[in-house]
């Protein structure tokens with residue numbers, strides 16, 4: 291086990307749980323406040339302090355997004371491996387990646403992360419100031435750099451293909467009358483728990499960050515509603531890292547309805563910060579309707595909840611739920627139906643092909659037969675309008691008795 295020195299921003303509580311979620315033991319914690327020194331990011335005194343602590347196998351994790359020159363200067367001065375917040379997040383993703391797509395995305399992110407660091411190393415090894423990238427010489431590094439570029443473009447192609455497949459699938463599902471719902475939210479908000487509660491699938495949920503990396507889509511009972519759970523958000527993901535996960539996030543961007551899940555048990559400040567981070571990621575990207583959902587209301591006082599609701603005033607009214615305790619879920623489902631214009635209808639028909647249409651694009655709630663067929667069903671409004679058109683074409687409207 292590596293001995294980890296966590297160099298943490300004084301006001302951040304999230305960095306330590308992120309490190310622990312990788313199973314690392316933290317040997318030392320050093321605190322800093324803000325960017326102090328352009329050369330190292332942290333102040334020179336802090337660098338000296340850390341130097342005193344390190345042993346040969348130390349890993350120094352810095353709670354910042356470092357410039358490649360700062361990363362280089364830190365590694366060079368400390369003589370051990372240094373990673374910043376982005377490097378740490380990529381390690382966590384790598385640890386969790388299970389599906390082929392997630393693994394490709396993580397590989398891509400890691401290469402993208404390493405490129406500027408390697409470039410920096412090449413630059414310095416030309417000036418012969420540094421032993422090279424992980425001990426390699428200048429030419430080896432240049433070869434490695436080339437190899438990385440080639441690998442990245444290969445992965446890009448594969449990811450593009452997956453993206454296309456996803457697009458096709460979404461199109462197909464919409465054509466079949468499905469409403470696509472995406473659950474978006476900060477890591478650990480309870481997204482997978484909500485998907486499980488709504489669709490009774492066995493999604494892994496854990497009290498740790500980033501238990502989910504790949505997407506999972508499940509059907510809401512027998513309804514024409516598909517719900518997708520995906521990777522959570524975290525502060526300090528640079529735009530290129532978010533882009534690496536784009537095919538996954540597109541399930542949210544392109545959903546008809548986006549549930550923005552918020553953790554109601556967070557402190558007011560945390561709630562606000564996570565709301566801002568999540569909104570920044572989805573803002574201007576989503577096309578569908580947004581429903582804010584405050585989860586874990588079992589762990590929040592009414593007074594605090596009111597303050598949190600007030601923070602959402604620019605957004606549509608929120609639903610309050612506890613995914614784990616099954617609170618507020620039927621109201622949430624009703625709201626999804628409403629936003630999706632999934633409505634209940636009753637019709638009397640005497641044409642099999644119309645009944646097949648209803649079966650195919652809607653959900654039959656009840657059906658009785660006398661001379662004709664009386665059917666109660668739910669369906670998206672646009673599909674219902676198509677149905678009425680067909681019905682009128684067939685019977686000049688005489689047979690239609692709307693309920």
Ligand SMILES: Nc1nc2c(ncn2[C@@H]2O[C@H](COP(=O)(O)OP(=O)(O)OP(=O)(O)O)[C@@H](O)[C@H]2O)c(=O)[nH]1
Pocket residue numbers: 475476477478479480481482483484494495496497498499500501502503520521522523585586587588589611612613614615
């Ligand atoms: N008290 C309480 N805990 C909840 C509730 N919903 C979820 N949790 C807990 O919150 C933790 C995280 O839940 P997940 O469903 O894994 O969260 P997630 O958003 O999928 O997290 P990532 O996949 O890591 O992004 C788990 O320990 C859940 O049991 C709730 O309504 N109340």
Ligand SMILES: [Mg+2]
Pocket residue numbers: 481482483494495501502520
């Ligand atoms: Mg999850």
